[in-house]
Amino acid sequence: MTLTLIHSPRTRSSSFLWLLEELEVPYDIRLVTIRRQGSEDGLDPANPHPHGKVPVILHDGVMVHEQTAISLYLTDAFPAAGMGPQIGDPKRGPYLTWLAYYSGVAEPSFMSAFLKTDVPRGTAGWVKVEEMMAHINKTLEANDYILGERFSAVDILYAGTFALFMQNPILPKSAALKEYVQRCTSRPALARATAKENG
Ligand SMILES: N[C@@H](CCC(=O)N[C@@H](CS)C(=O)NCC(=O)O)C(=O)O
The missing domain is CATH 1.20.1050.10 (Glutathione S-transferase Yfyf (Class Pi); Chain A, domain 2)
Structure with missing residues (x-):
């Protein structure tokens, strides 16, 4: 199993470091640059997101982006930590x-x-x-x-x-x-x- 978080520090992807730590699953971090205010950085070719944004995850080659989609995907893929109610749960x-x-x-x-x-x-x-x-x-x-x-x-x-x-x-x-x-x-x-x- 490979799981990579495409991340840029102190952005929305920081919340996914938190979620991955809660899930206690092994993961890698791929640091990318993003277009921050006041910086000259353009799109980072190491980031597959269609608009160069973070967070993105790559799970066994499958890409998921958008915070809410990633939250659901990860809590379904790794239910053991109880971080997201599963199908059949009234929650x-x-x-x-x-x-x-x-x-x-x-x-x-x-x-x-x-x-x-x-x-x-x-x-x-x-x-x-x-x-x-x-x-x-x-x-x-x-x-x-x-x-x-x-x-x-x-x-x-x-x-x-x-x-x-x-x-x-x-x-x-x-x-x-x-x-x-x-x-x-x-x-x-x-x-x-x-x-x-x-x-
Ligand atoms: N709709 C995206 C928003 C992600 C987003 O806007 N991330 C910011 C960092 S906090 C970003 O990557 N900005 C760089 C850019 O827009 O080029 C999501 O929910 O994941």
Whole structure:
């Protein structure tokens, strides 16, 4: 079995170092350059992503890109760590919903606020950040994690993003949200991923 993460430090692919550490499977890292703001770097020929983005994984020669697709693919391929509910588990539906909501609603909503772009009501597929975060906060007031009592790959996507925006006024922060981010980011697998990234 070969598993490679195509990665660029301190980007969205950092969350996949965290997920791979949670899964406790052997993997390699292929470092690539990406088109960062203020840098002259162009597309890196070592990156097979159609737009030169990260993350990408190569699993026995199969390429998967897009954060939510990679999360689902990896948690299905390596179920032993219990990081994603499997088919037949009543949490499977919520799991798929929260994955799709991340790429279809949460990220566009954050990016609209970050880029100071208004969201025309009803015409975009997402909602204003305040409305999106009200849904998240309500979910986290009921449970420790997005899917309930158990940490899963969706928490890596959500808590990883919230952690980046903790100091940014665009993120409305409830006490439950702060505790959630603290709970998720204190996991040993994240410490291992960060040490790998820095090291
Ligand atoms: N839709 C992609 C977004 C990935 C993405 O935008 N990654 C950034 C790094 S955080 C990137 O590679 N940017 C370089 C570029 O756009 O050329 C996903 O969900 O995986």
